[in-house]
Amino acid sequence: IKKSGILEMLPLHESFNQIGGLDYLKEWVRAKATVFNNLHKAIEFGVDVPKGVLIAGLPGCGKSLNAKATAQLFGIPLLRLDMGRLLGKYVGESEANMRRAIHLAEAISPCVLWIDELEKAFAGIGDGGTNEVASRLFGNFLTWMQEKTSPTFVIATANDISNLPPELLRKGRFDEIFYVDLPTCEEREKIFEIHINKRRSEDIHQINVTKLSEKTEGYSGADIESVVKESVEAAFVAGRNQLTTEDILTTIANTRSISELFKDKIE
Ligand code: ATP
Numbered sequence: 001i002k003k004s005g006i007l008e009m010l011p012l013h014e015s016f017n018q019i020g021g022l023d024y025l026k027e028w029v030r031a032k033a034t035v036f037n038n039l040h041k042a043i044e045f046g047v048d049v050p051k052g053v054l055i056a057g058l059p060g061c062g063k064s065l066n067a068k069a070t071a072q073l074f075g076i077p078l079l080r081l082d083m084g085r086l087l088g089k090y091v092g093e094s095e096a097n098m099r100r101a102i103h104l105a106e107a108i109s110p111c112v113l114w115i116d117e118l119e120k121a122f123a124g125i126g127d128g129g130t131n132e133v134a135s136r137l138f139g140n141f142l143t144w145m146q147e148k149t150s151p152t153f154v155i156a157t158a159n160d161i162s163n164l165p166p167e168l169l170r171k172g173r174f175d176e177i178f179y180v181d182l183p184t185c186e187e188r189e190k191i192f193e194i195h196i197n198k199r200r201s202e203d204i205h206q207i208n209v210t211k212l213s214e215k216t217e218g219y220s221g222a223d224i225e226s227v228v229k230e231s232v233e234a235a236f237v238a239g240r241n242q243l244t245t246e247d248i249l250t251t252i253a254n255t256r257s258i259s260e261l262f263k264d265k266i267e
Contacts, residue, residue, distance in 0.1 A: 006085045007101045010078045010114075014068040020194050020221065021187025022062055025055070025178050029066070032153070032175075033073045036110065039151060050175055051145060052154030054118070054168075056161040057180030060222025063157040064116065066180075070155060071112040079105055080114045083121035087133065094133050098140055110151035118158040122165060138165060145173045182220055188213035191221050195228040196243070203243040211245060215252050227251050 016026055032050045035042045043049065055063045071078035086097045105113045122138050145154065156174070158164065169177060183191055192209045216224065231248040240247075 006082055006097055007104055008080045008082070010068065010071075010080055012068065012072040012078060014065055015072050016069045018194055018198075019062055019065055019069055020190030020192075021183045022066065022180065025066060025180070028053075028176060028178070029070050029073065033070075036074045036076070036151065036153065039110070049149060049151055050153055051148065052113075052156065052174050054156045054158065054161070054174045054177045055180055056158045056177065058182060058220060059159055060220035061180045061182060062221050063180055065221070067112065067114040067116075067155040067157060070153075071114075074110070074112060074153065076153075077108060077111045078114060079108065079111055080116060081105075083115060083117060086137075087121065094137055095140060098137055102144055105152050106148075106150045110153075112153045112155055115154065115156040118156045119160055119163055122168065138168075142167060142173065182218060183224075185213050185217070188216055188219065188224060191224045192228065192248075195225050199228065199232050200243045206245075207243070207248070208245045212248055212252070215249060223255070227255060230255075 016029075019026065032053075035047055035050055039049065055066060057063060068078060081101055086101065087094045105111060121134060122141075154174070161169065161177075167173070189209045189212075192207075192212050193204065196204050196207055196209075216227070219227070227248060231251040232243055234251065235243045235247045
């Protein structure tokens with residue numbers, strides 16, 4: 001399972017301070033971390049073992065980042081389950097892969113099991129869809145989620161939940177479902193600060209992040225990261241020894257945000 005890349009253990013580099021905004025989600029995760037870090041006491045007190053969370057929303061808005069930072073905060077390993085690779089060619093192979101992946105995660109637990117692009121495997125089931133393998137896989141997954149008592153915290157991420165089977169969204173499967181939207185003006189300021197700090201912390205005091213944020217309505221966190229990255233490179237190539245607000249404004253004037261690119265879909 002590990003060799004095939006179906007289940008991969010990821011390094012824990014990202015932390016919650018590197019996520020701008022998403023305060024409601026971070027607060028919720030922090031509460032679960034308190035439970036996880038004191039699991040025996042919590043269970044004795046009558047608290048349920050947290051099952052997991054489904055995070056849906058636009059690409060580049062911090063879903064993956066959140067999965068990684070959650071494992072770091074919990075102080076437990078992060079396993080990523082690749083749904084695309086899990087689907088096998090032979091009869092029964094996909095289900096066997098799923099069983100083995102779950103088995104391994106439970107053996108390693110406490111851990112975070114991150115299921116990325118959930119909709120790729122389960123979209124359309126229950127709509128009279130004919131994909132039997134996906135339906136069986138889905139059934140197995142649902143039963144496991146419902147009955148699981150091991151401290152395997154599942155984080156499922158999806159760009160679009162409108163196609164997911166409704167059973168998955170019912171209470172008792174995930175503890176909570178969050179929708180991650182494009183960052184607000186205030187959140188964009190924080191995201192600019194985070195990414196400028198990562199590359200040019202010496203210049204942050206002279207950069208007007210409020211102005212940058214005002215000029216980037218509709219930008220995702222990933223868009224902002226790439227604006228900063230390009231601006232730093234442009235400043236270097238131009239032979240300057242610092243990054244300025246003007247450098248970044250020039251990059252913004254020359255780029256298009258995710259909401260511009262996907263205008264039709266978002267509307
Ligand atoms: P996808 O659905 O495409 O996987 P995602 O929502 O999982 O997208 P991430 O992979 O978390 O998006 O974001 C991509 C990169 O954009 C991150 O590694 C991070 O550098 C930056 N980013 C996104 N959102 C934020 C945020 N809220 N704060 C800081 N950086 C962010």
